[in-house]
Amino acid sequence: MEDKTFELLSKIYGEMQEGFKSIRGEVKELREELKGDIHEVSQNLVRLENKMDDNHKALYDGYKQNREGIYILKEEMKKLTDKVEHQEIRLQVIKGAK
Secondary structure (H helix, E strand, C coil): HHHHHHHHHHHHHHHHHHHHHHHHHHHHHHHHHHHHHHHHHHHHHHHHHHHHHHHHHHHHHHHHHHHHHHHHHHHHHHHHHHHHHHHHHHHHHHHHHH
16 A cells, blocks of 8 residues: 555656746746736837937927027017007197197
8 A cells, every 4th residue: 555655656756847847948938928028118218218318309409499489479579569669649739739
C-alpha cells in the first residue's frame, strides 16, 4: 500500500512540476509581451509629448501675434479718436467765430 501511495504521490509531484514549468513558460512569455507593450506605449507617449509641444508653441505664437495686433489696433484707434476730438474742437471754434 505504501508503494502505491508513494508512486501516486511521485506521479502527482511530477505532474505538478510539469504544470509549474508550463506556467513559468507562460509567465515568461507574458512578461516579454508586456515589456514590448510598455516599450510601445513609451514611444507613443514621447511622440504625443513632442506633438503637444509643437502645438503648444504654435498656439503661443498665434496668441502672441493676436496680442500684438490688438495692441497696434488700440494705438491706431487712440490716434483716430484724438484726431476726431481735435476736429470737433476746431469745428466748435469755427462755429463760434461765425
